[in-house]
Amino acid sequence: MTTEDSIKQIMSTYLKTSYGDMSNDAVLTDMVAESFVLIEMLMSLQDELGVIINQEDIQHVATIGDLVKVFVEKGAAAQ
Amino acid sequence: MNDNDNEDWILSFYRFSEITGALFFGRLAKVLPAGEIQRDMTKHFADESLHAWYWTKTLSEMGKKPVHIGDAYQDQYLESVGIPTNIMEILAITNVFECRVIAQYALHNRVPDLNPVITSAFDTIMADEKWHIKWIGDALKSLEPKFGKDHIDATLDRYRKADREIYGKIIVEHQERIEHILDVKKKKSV
Numbered sequence: 600m601t602t603e604d605s606i607k608q609i610m611s612t613y614l615k616t617s618y619g620d621m622s623n624d625a626v627l628t629d630m631v632a633e634s635f636v637l638i639e640m641l642m643s644l645q646d647e648l649g650v651i652i653n654q655e656d657i658q659h660v661a662t663i664g665d666l667v668k669v670f671v672e673k674g675a676a677a678q
Numbered sequence: 679m680n681d682n683d684n685e686d687w688i689l690s691f692y693r694f695s696e697i698t699g700a701l702f703f704g705r706l707a708k709v710l711p712a713g714e715i716q717r718d719m720t721k722h723f724a725d726e727s728l729h730a731w732y733w734t735k736t737l738s739e740m741g742k743k744p745v746h747i748g749d750a751y752q753d754q755y756l757e758s759v760g761i762p763t764n765i766m767e768i769l770a771i772t773n774v775f776e777c778r779v780i781a782q783y784a785l786h787n788r789v790p791d792l793n794p795v796i797t798s799a800f801d802t803i804m805a806d807e808k809w810h811i812k813w814i815g816d817a818l819k820s821l822e823p824k825f826g827k828d829h830i831d832a833t834l835d836r837y838r839k840a841d842r843e844i845y846g847k848i849i850v851e852h853q854e855r856i857e858h859i860l861d862v863k864k865k866k867s868v
Contacts, residue, residue: 656763
């Protein structure tokens, strides 16, 4: 499983879609009933992947693909 | 709108805000890893729930009912600054918010001839709020090695700026409702 797959696997437990149906173009805010779910998901991703992100990192994030890219880059930078 | 309606609204606003805080901190307490922050966050969650009850009880003892409030103060924070992404940002935004709550409660508590039921609720809640500021300050300090003191300070500054803008908008939007409180501020600054 690639890093991207691992990230999507974690994300799928918080978003209203199954892992297999996750599209990079899907808009994150359309996939949650409330913003707190995004907070929980971001904290879980950081915990699982051992990276820290902050608001500046996600200010241009809109889609699943955007967020995956942030975590992939953060993970690479941390290695 | 008469003075009674204004009072109903502001006490209902406090109640709604405390409920919103309790729900937020309760959910956070569920997902945080075990440790001091989780312990204190859980107490904070319990306090906010209790405060919501104090305001509900206060309204009831005054023969009033809570009125519907659309958005809590916290909702406007998230709209303005975006969602916090990590525990440091969550604590920083909470710190700024709690300072605003204390300032607002202290200001309101200075309104002359305030109903003793309201004063009593303020006195009880303010003691808890002071502890909230302290534990969050301690927690942010404990996170300095992980996030960096400069980064934490910059985050706090950013949220304080947003807070001033949000509070300014609320004052403009609800001027009539909180005029009796704002009068105290004006007299204080003269």
